[in-house]
Amino acid sequence: MANKTDGIDVDQAMADFWSLGLGDIYPIAASHGRGVTSLLEQALLPWVDEVNPQEEVDEDAEYWAKFEAEQNGEAEEEPEDDFNPQDLPIKLAIVGRPNVGKSTLTNRILGEDRVVVYDMPGTTRDSIYIPMQRDEREYVLIDTAGVRKRGKITDVVEKFSVIKTLQAIEDANVVLLVIDAREGISDQDLSLLGFILNSGRSLVIVVNKWDGLSQEVKEQVKETLDYRLGFIDFARVHFISALHGSGVGNLFESVREAYDSATRRVSTAMLTRIMNMAAEDHQPPLVRGRRVKLKYAHAGGYNPPIVVIHGNQVKDLPDSYKRYLMNYFRKSLDVMGTPIRIQFKEGENPFANKRNTLTPNQMRKRKRLIKHIKKSK
Template sequence: MPARRPTLAIIGRPNVGKSTLFNRITRSRAALVADVPGLTRDPKVGIGRLGEAGYIVVDTGGIDETSDDVLAGRVAEHALAVARDCDAAIFVVDGRAGLNAADELLAAELRRAGVALALAVNKAEGLDGALVTAEFRRLGIAAVFAISAAHGDGVAALVEHLTGSWPPASSYLAEDDGRTRIAVVGRPNVGKSTLVNRVLGEERMITYDLPGTTRDSVDADFERHGRAYTIIDTAGLRRKSRTEGVAEKFSAVQTLQALDRAQVVLLVLDARDGITEQDVTLLGMVVESGRALVVVVNKWDGLDADQRQRIKSELDRRLRFATFAEIHFISALHGSGVGDLFGAVDAAAAAALRTHKTGDLTRLLEAALAAHQPPLVRGRRIKLRYAHMGGLNPPTIVIHGNQVDALPGSYQRYLENYFREALGLVGTPIRLELRQSDNPYAGRRNKLTPRQQAKRRRLMQHVKRKK
């Protein structure tokens, strides 16, 4: 089993640019950020995308109340707890506002925590790095970086300093041992453990009708019709007082770690609640991870015809960015529809792990271009030349061409849908990687033939006589 991803915390006063830095490091949009309620402000959790390492980023968000004085109490205590639980922390300060007493208080607490720490002096664009960081060196943090989270200046070096020795992202992916690994994710109390119990045919998971309790991932191996599976349930219960740390209490962290180890995800929704914001957030996390997906709408048996039609319409509207996923309506408690899930899981896993020949992909690319040409850029047509496989789970198709950086997002989505439909990929997202074709003659001078050289000499002599 792969080790868990390390966590990187972003800590600081309000309005110093923590959220901007979080978005820069995770390369995320707000809709794909996991908001976990229960703190002064909701923390955000995402996968780090800067650097080669695989890690989870936690933006503590709410290290403030209405004034900096509160840092001496509960808020500073919360920051310290987050820092102790994470593997490294970025302490963000405002380079334009300058150093204040709140920064000094928080820095002292973070130093005592003993966590790997770097100081990010933000909003340093257009300023001299040495000058803007000078007064902050009084905080006693050895690693100091002048950055601009908004523009990206200095962020890569900051992240590399803290994560450079961490294992690469590939080391956390599911092992290929012939088993299909299924992660069961969803909000508290939607019926995840009941579904797992139904699949396993035994009371392997303790189930309570109490939402919000802290959960560990629990694995169970089983076989069905000669196929081997491992089911990863993120709803194994334990008492809150026995959790090991603040970051591990975030269900989003546990979900991300479960996604690392899975090939297929069952996202469980509660039909009685409809589609909540947290459901959409979890769906965004799954889509961003690239894992194959089956959407499971539980407690379907308790709805009348009008309620069922309303839920189906809501699914069509709110899950529009995951149309590749099959949707199944079940009752985990009574077992109706549960058996059909395995066909969807097998189909999604097969699609996510299927390889395709370069010739086939290139012919499909040519057909897509013939049906709908790329747009013109500065009067020139974008040229896409050939395609080949670039990875599995999710299937990644690499397309080579000219001016690919200018290819609009709408046309990229057209290509994704075209490839998905033509290849019959059901249950898995597809990713495109665009690469600029190299000019094989760049930097090379044409070698003239003897006849061309003689003609060149005659032209040169003619020009000289005219002078």
Template sequence: MAKPIVAVVGRPNVGKSTLFNKIAGKRIAIVEDEPGVTRDRIYTEVEWLNYKFTLIDTGGIEPESEEIIPAQMRRQAELAIETANVIVFMADGKQGLTASDREIADMLRKSKKPVILVLNKVDTKEQSPHYYDFYEIGLGDPIEVSSALGLGIGDLLDEIAKNFPDGAGEDYDEEVMKVAIIGKPNVGKSSIINKILGENRVIVSDIAGTTRDAIDTPFTDGEDQYVFIDTAGIRRKSKIKEYVERYSVIRSLAAVERADVCLLVIDAKEGITEQDKRIAGFSHENGKGLIIVINKWDLIEKETNTMNQFTKDIRQELSFCEYAPILFVSAVTGQRLMKILDKIKFVANQNAMRIPTGTLNEVIGEAVLLNQPPSDKGKRLKIFYGTQASVKPPTFVLFINDKELMHFSYQRYIENRIRENFGFEGTPIRFIHKEKAGGDK
């Protein structure tokens, strides 16, 4: 299953964002004394001991307020509560129990989720004078912390981890190919899955944003095992009007992180958009295998070079992932859909391919002979040798004399030579440069 999700909730100005930043180890949320600064949920990935989880900061809940902004903040906090595995309910240990705390506690009990009650702003070793008042709301023993000073954070994280569901963070077996279906809303992601599966396991609707959570659909094809992770469509931020869609973006990005291969589905009638570039970029940055699927190809009026021109446009707009194969399909007619599984299997293998060190260095040596490395102020780049450090994505370590002499253009040249010799179609390649001890600079 996916990484657990932990939501930090509470009324305004109790220190939720300060706690969030302390756990995240960096200043992500805006921290001000004015209540209501954090209006949108903000998330980060957290690792504690052997657990990895997603932490969400929420705007303060004001149960009785009918003003537009507080009402929206309440709604987006409610959505975080609905989808979280564990809820951290924060109150003010200095101020004590308030009517708003009581109402929020009532809402949390109805969620049937594990709730950890935290009293913040307890900045000394002395127990809060209000400690026992909080037993009134029936959420168990409060944990006292100081978000500002970092006191009690470890105990809180231990308690959070205790409440994760069984199997949290565990994923499918290594041989299962995990495929995230990504793209904007209403481009036909669910329809493609349904057509391949031959049954309607995922709801299909013409209303953009129908799929609000990532849905795992395991299936087998012969001896091959797959799981499709169908994600909510990712919209541009300016067009996210419902807070539920903000949350679906988190789940969609999390789906990419879990995947081996991403299918970026693009609407043939719309063509490449800025949002498509951003989504492709997220797959690329995470080192995932990528296949570009142009859907609704049946709706395009064809001329002699229509497909070639469309391919040229894609390569130009998505120049950072020229390695990604392109398929032109139709979820309605089934055109070329069955090629998707073969291409997924191929790209997954390319993403996990390992090259022997000796063979790799033969290619690098030949590349250097054909095109001498750059020099600067009388110093020439020397590549002593290379080795493949890891897969998914394929990552190569080049031992060189001076990192500053490795220009991007020459690294691209080396990458192209590696691709020419070994393939790596559909997968990004990473390089790490290390200066060899005693190397001639």
């Protein structure tokens, strides 16, 4: 879609997009709502007939049914998922500002000059997908265009290069964010980092051009990294020289670690056990005079790992306690190299309003108890 079409000649603007051969283009003006309804109709109407609300699964009911079966000794083992992430190639995107050495790093990893390298910034204009194998693992390297500050992006081709880079990040399993050690961390590095985190991609930070720096400068760079990237406590940081190859070989251990953490399957029982341990170590706070109750947890997705916690008033938990839970899950599961997300869902016990069927012996005890209470009055 092409946004911000208000106040311009739409036909003339669309002609530029059509010339790029990108397929159907939908002009919209999001701020005024123009064209949005038409876009939604084009995107959603073909799928309306395939949606069946009756097929939605009540996750709470499913969990409590399993819980009741466990109490009665009727629980069945959860079937193993046939999906094995180890069978798929790891898509590895190499991103960063222009001229930080992304293509040089790609060539160093491949051991051949597959990507043309120039000193002039911006020579890579499109994302380049290159299959490779290393240590008996399949990879797809994605060499991307450099991303500059928005105010400096004026060329139409460069704008689409940036879009391609952002798409490559979302398409990747693991992202290598390359930073120039001699220029330090820029606001654009932080913007790219924010996009990577919002996309939920696994991350390895690569500080390039480390060779030739004095020990004093290296210490200053490390202090700056600790200060400006202190909130990224899950990502490995590597100091390398793509030109000379020092430190490059160690990258793939962190890449595999990040990918394995992001795609690891964890059972509902384990997640619930970790949640209960976290609540025992540090009780949930009171909300409007009532203690927040955490019922159970289960996996809600992978790459990035998502933990769904069900309970009462969980959506009212303060951010500090949510961060505590996230860090507790990260340490307990030994998750490294990937962000972990926690979603909270209010739920009711579907068996709360159902009465248990009493056995004949329980019925007799109940009658005797009622008789005794009446006599005592």
